[in-house]
Amino acid sequence: MDFAPRVKSSVDIVQVVGGYVRLKKQGPHRFVALCPFHSEKTPSFSVHAGLQFFKCFGCGKGGDVFNFLMEIEGMSFFEALKSLAEQHGIPLPKRGVGEMADADARRRAALHQMQETAQRFFRSQLEAAEGAAARQYLEERGLPAEAASEFGLGFAAGGDRLSRILQKEGFSAEDIQAGGLALKRQEGEGFFDRFRNRLMFPIWSESGKLIAFAGRALEAEQQPKYLNSPESPIYKKSLVLYNLHRAKEQMRKRDRAVLVEGYLDAIGAWRAGVQEVVASCGTALTNEQVRLIGRHARSVTVNFDPDSAGRSAAERSIHLLLEEGLHARVLSLPDGLDPYEFCRRRGGEAYRAGIDGATGYYFWLADRAREQYDTRSAEGRVAAFQSLLPAINRIHNKIERVALVNDLADRLGVQAPLVLENLRRAAAERREPSAPAAALSPLKPAERLLLRLLLEDEDARRELIEPARRSGVTEDLAAARIFRALFALADSDQPFDVTALEARLEEADRRILSEVLFAGAVLASGREQGQSALEALETAAAEARQKALHQQIQEAQKAGKLDEALQLLRLKQELEGRRAGRQPARASAAQVSH
Numbered sequence: 001m002d003f004a005p006r007v008k009s010s011v012d013i014v015q016v017v018g019g020y021v022r023l024k025k026q027g028p029h030r031f032v033a034l035c036p037f038h039s040e041k042t043p044s045f046s047v048h049a050g051l052q053f054f055k056c057f058g059c060g061k062g063g064d065v066f067n068f069l070m071e072i073e074g075m076s077f078f079e080a081l082k083s084l085a086e087q088h089g090i091p092l093p094k095r096g097v098g099e100m101a102d103a104d105a106r107r108r109a110a111l112h113q114m115q116e117t118a119q120r121f122f123r124s125q126l127e128a129a130e131g132a133a134a135r136q137y138l139e140e141r142g143l144p145a146e147a148a149s150e151f152g153l154g155f156a157a158g159g160d161r162l163s164r165i166l167q168k169e170g171f172s173a174e175d176i177q178a179g180g181l182a183l184k185r186q187e188g189e190g191f192f193d194r195f196r197n198r199l200m201f202p203i204w205s206e207s208g209k210l211i212a213f214a215g216r217a218l219e220a221e222q223q224p225k226y227l228n229s230p231e232s233p234i235y236k237k238s239l240v241l242y243n244l245h246r247a248k249e250q251m252r253k254r255d256r257a258v259l260v261e262g263y264l265d266a267i268g269a270w271r272a273g274v275q276e277v278v279a280s281c282g283t284a285l286t287n288e289q290v291r292l293i294g295r296h297a298r299s300v301t302v303n304f305d306p307d308s309a310g311r312s313a314a315e316r317s318i319h320l321l322l323e324e325g326l327h328a329r330v331l332s333l334p335d336g337l338d339p340y341e342f343c344r345r346r347g348g349e350a351y352r353a354g355i356d357g358a359t360g361y362y363f364w365l366a367d368r369a370r371e372q373y374d375t376r377s378a379e380g381r382v383a384a385f386q387s388l389l390p391a392i393n394r395i396h397n398k399i400e401r402v403a404l405v406n407d408l409a410d411r412l413g414v415q416a417p418l419v420l421e422n423l424r425r426a427a428a429e430r431r432e433p434s435a436p437a438a439a440l441s442p443l444k445p446a447e448r449l450l451l452r453l454l455l456e457d458e459d460a461r462r463e464l465i466e467p468a469r470r471s472g473v474t475e476d477l478a479a480a481r482i483f484r485a486l487f488a489l490a491d492s493d494q495p496f497d498v499t500a501l502e503a504r505l506e507e508a509d510r511r512i513l514s515e516v517l518f519a520g521a522v523l524a525s526g527r528e529q530g531q532s533a534l535e536a537l538e539t540a541a542a543e544a545r546q547k548a549l550h551q552q553i554q555e556a557q558k559a560g561k562l563d564e565a566l567q568l569l570r571l572k573q574e575l576e577g578r579r580a581g582r583q584p585a586r587a588s589a590a591q592v593s594h
Contacts (some may be wrong), residue, residue: 003085003092006090007084007088008052008065010088010090013047013049013054013065014031014049016068016251017054018031019046019207019248020072020248020295021045021296022297029048029049029051030047030050031047031049033044033047033295034295035056035058035061037056037059037061038059039287039291040058042203043326044056044059045057045100046058048517050455052065053066053217053517054068055511055514057514060507060511062356062502062514063502064499066080067079067499069083070542073205073206073207075105076101076104076105077107078101079101079109083207087552107175107178109232110171110175111179111234112150112209114166114171114176114236115179115210115212115213116210117165117166118162118181119154119200119213120560121161122154122156122187122200122537123154124154125154125155125156125157126502127154130157130201131155131157132154133218134155134199138153138199141340142172142344143267145563146384150357151202151267152201153200154199154200154202155198155588156193156200157194157196158196158197160182160190160191160192164191166179166191173191174189177191178232180194180229180231181194181213181229181435192463195213195229196230197218198216198217198227199216199218200213200214200215200265201213201216201242203228203229205240205249206243206244206245211229211232211235212232212234212240212591213230213513214229215228216450219507221565227514228281229547237283238286238289239289239292240289241279241280241292242263243264243266243270243278243279244277244278246510247276249279250276252297254447255297256276256301257276257277257281257296257300258274258300259276259278259300259301259304260278260279260304260339261305261310261338264276264340265277265279265340266344267342267502268340268341268344271348272352273348274349274351274355276471277398283318284313285315285316285320285427286320287312287323290320290580293321294325297326298326299327299329300327300329301328302318302328303330304317304517306336314330317342318361322391322394328360328361329358329360329361330358330361331355332359332364333354341352342354361391362391362404362408363407365387366388366412369385369387371413372384375413378396380415381414383587384414385412388408392408398536411539430484442478443478443512443516444537446533446537446540447477447478447533448516449533450464450530450532450533450534451470451527452517453481453529454530455498455501455516455517459489460530461496463529463530464531465486466486468483468534469487473534475543478512479509479516481506482501482513485504486501487561489501489504498511501513553569
């Protein structure tokens with residue numbers, strides 16, 4: 001067996017995809033989820049466990065486990081193959097596989113190796129004499145050495161020591177520049193280290209690969225306070241959440257994410273037992289990061305710093321969360337404490353209780369409105385409630401919106417009926433477009449059944465492909481090109497594989513193929529069903545042929561072409577005779593055709 005098919009047969013696509021999205025089982029072979037490749041609120045993404053195949057009916061992406069990794073991680077085929085082999089303990093062949101790596105794949109591999117080299121160096125510097133100031137800072141913040149080790153913290157003294165190590169290890173000047181760990185000297189040759197006198201936080205990708213660093217300044221006058229690696233072929237800041245590779249399992253289990261601002265905040269929450277915590281890395285939350293969260297959890301508790309900048313950042317972030325259809329809650333910590341300091345001073349139990357009792361976003365907004373307006377007067381209460389209306393109007397579910405209005409009106413002391421009347425008038429002015437009607441499947445029931453059996457049942461494929469091909473009945477069907485590709489694949493030396501079949505099809509036929517695979521009830525054992533379906537198609541084709549011959553006979557008689565009419569009549573009678581000989585089989589076929 002070739003190496004790629006060997007890896008593919010050893011890997012469960014459900015397990016791999018389930019590491020990136022929350023899959024929900026829907027039948028014995030099918031799993032569904034919100035698509036990780038485009039924004040949606042209703043699941044259109046499916047995985048077929050039996051055929052090891054995925055398809056999104058929204059954006060159209062689909063394929064096997066290699067295609068999935070290539071799409072979601074931006075990998076080449078070689079990188080996806082190598083990653084899956086390493087994860088499943090399959091040794092790479094000494095020859096052949098490495099030749100698949102293109103220049104981009106080799107560049108990314110070098111950049112990953114560079115980050116690993118840098119982390120080992122930063123860790124050693126933290127333990128050395130030059131790391132004394134960084135160790136003192138960690139001690140003052142109450143972070144023990146084992147926590148620093150767990151999260152890979154290090155120290156960068158500066159100079160050109162790391163640059164020289166990278167050059168000594170054989171990394172090219174182009175790769176060193178692309179990796180963002182060193183800067184080229186403006187005068188003379190060589191490099192100097194980007195990070196100087198900084199506590200270093202490694203940043204990992206969702207799959208757990210080291211891709212970048214953030215360095216915290218250890219001196220008050222040193223700016224910026226946090227310096228991140230520049231973007232590179234392996235690091236796109238807007239696509240990364242700190243600690244996601246650790247947190248995603250608990251996020252899926254609890255269907256909740258806790259979103260904090262900083263690296264230490266995430267470390268503190270994790271050590272406090274809130275292991276579904278991720279951080280936005282101190283930057284404004286992006287739509288891509290929100291979708292990253294939404295792949296693993298549908299509820300998000302936002303716990304940003306309690307100052308005005310933190311509250312504003314929280315509100316901006318929550319707007320993005322709501323637009324993606326996530327449920328948002330807000331935790332505001334007392335005494336001006338950030339999450340790290342709260343966990344350190346009050347303990348993990350108090351922090352976990354705060355997370356569990358976090359205020360719903362709209363009630364948090366109402367509490368903020370009460371601080372901004374004089375709710376002792378009727379005018380102030382109305383003004384406070386009006387400030388909430390833009391957020392309330394973003395709720396699409398009418399029942400949820402009405403229930404929330406009643407609760408918020410009671411919280412602010414406003415008459416709910418008046419507010420609801422205003423909402424009704426506003427809703428009347430909005431005209432939401434109606435959903436497009438679902439497209440009708442072009443396949444006949446017997447055609448669909450036969451195709452699905454040939455796709456999913458190895459015994460049916462072995463016994464029915466040749467009779468189906470010889471009958472010629474598939475040539476006039478909507479799925480004719482799919483049947484043709486199936487026959488060609490059967491003639492090849494390749495083992496049956498849905499991805500190989502799909503590669504032979506145009507986009508329209510790929511959609512039909514996916515629709516057949518992921519829709520419909522579970523099939524029983526298939527030879528008898530398949531035979532009946534094939535006979536039903538043959539019967540329908542014969543009836544259509546007889547109807548056409550009858551029409552042709554009438555036209556020939558009207559035109560006075562009696563010899564032609566007689567010849568057509570004999571052909572029609574011959575076809576009827578053949579059908580009469582197959583009448584017992586046709587009875588069961590008729591059941592299928594209905």
